[in-house]
Amino acid sequence: MRAGTRRVGHAGGVAGPPEPRELTIPVLVTRGCTLRCPLCGARGVVKSWFTMRDRCPRCAFPLDRVEGHWIGSLGINMIVSFAVLFVAVVVAFVVTYPSVPIVGLMASVVAVALIVPIAFFPFSRTLWSAIDLAMRPVEPDDDVDPAWLPPARHHER
Numbered sequence: 508m509r510a511g512t513r514r515v516g517h518a519g520g521v522a523g524p525p526e527p528r529e530l531t532i533p534v535l536v537t538r539g540c541t542l543r544c545p546l547c548g549a550r551g552v553v554k555s556w557f558t559m560r561d562r563c564p565r566c567a568f569p570l571d572r573v574e575g576h577w578i579g580s581l582g583i584n585m586i587v588s589f590a591v592l593f594v595a596v597v598v599a600f601v602v603t604y605p606s607v608p609i610v611g612l613m614a615s616v617v618a619v620a621l622i623v624p625i626a627f628f629p630f631s632r633t634l635w636s637a638i639d640l641a642m643r644p645v646e647p648d649d650d651v652d653p654a655w656l657p658p659a660r661h662h663e664r
Contacts, residue, residue, distance in 0.1 A: 527547070527654075527655055527656060527657045528548075528657065529657055530545075530546070530640065530641070530644075530657045532641060534548075535637040535638070535640060535641050536634070536637060536638075538633070538637055539630070539633045539634035539635070539636065539637030539638065540630060540633075540634055541633075542629055542630065542633050543633065544563035544565065544566060544568055544570075544636075545568070545633070545636050545637035545639075545640045546563065546566050546568040546640060546645065546651065546655055546657075547563060547565050547566040547568065547655045549563055549564065549565035549566065551563075551564050551565075552564070552570060552633060552636075553629045553632075553633065556625075556628065556629055557628065557629075559571075559629070559632055559633075565652075565655070566651055566652045566654075566655035567650060567651055567652050568640075568645070568649065568651050568655070569649050569650070569651075570632075570636050572639060572643070572649065576635075576639065577632065577635070579635040579638065579639065580631040580632045580634070580635035580636075581631075583631040583634055583635055583638075584624055584627055584628060584631040585624075587623070587627050587631070588620070588623045588624045588627065591619060591623045592616065592619050592620055592623070595615060595616065595619045596612070596616060599612050599615060599616075600612075645657075
């Protein structure tokens with residue numbers, strides 16, 4: 508490629524990668540936790556707090572790859588929400604023991620139970636897309652811009 512030219516991705520006008528990174532678990536989890544596309548790392552896959560794009564605007568990776576895809580993100584959201592709720596209850600008991608204020612404890616538990624799932628919602632979706640990509644690599648049916656495909660691992664003996 509000549510100096511001063513840009514490789515154009517699937518979305519048109521967006522600079523292509525110099526070379527796609529290998530999709531290791533830490534790379535995928537980091538991209539998922541930072542609301543980025545799991546394949547190319549681009550921002551902009553989340554339209555609003557409760558809405559994701561169908562495809563990444565840079566590499567065209569489908570964020571909803573199969574029917575029922577988001578059941579996994581629901582599971583991740585529930586696990587994180589219950590873990591935070593458990594920690595909140597334990598901390599509240601430890602801090603206030605022996606005179607636990609039941610009304611205050613119940614109010615804080617309800618607040619945590621309502622706020623955490625909503626606050627974690629988009630992160631659970633992008634994290635699940637990253638986990639799904641780790642379990643099921645890109646397939647020809649995904650119709651992804653080939654410039655963004657990660658380097659293939661060759662196992663030779």
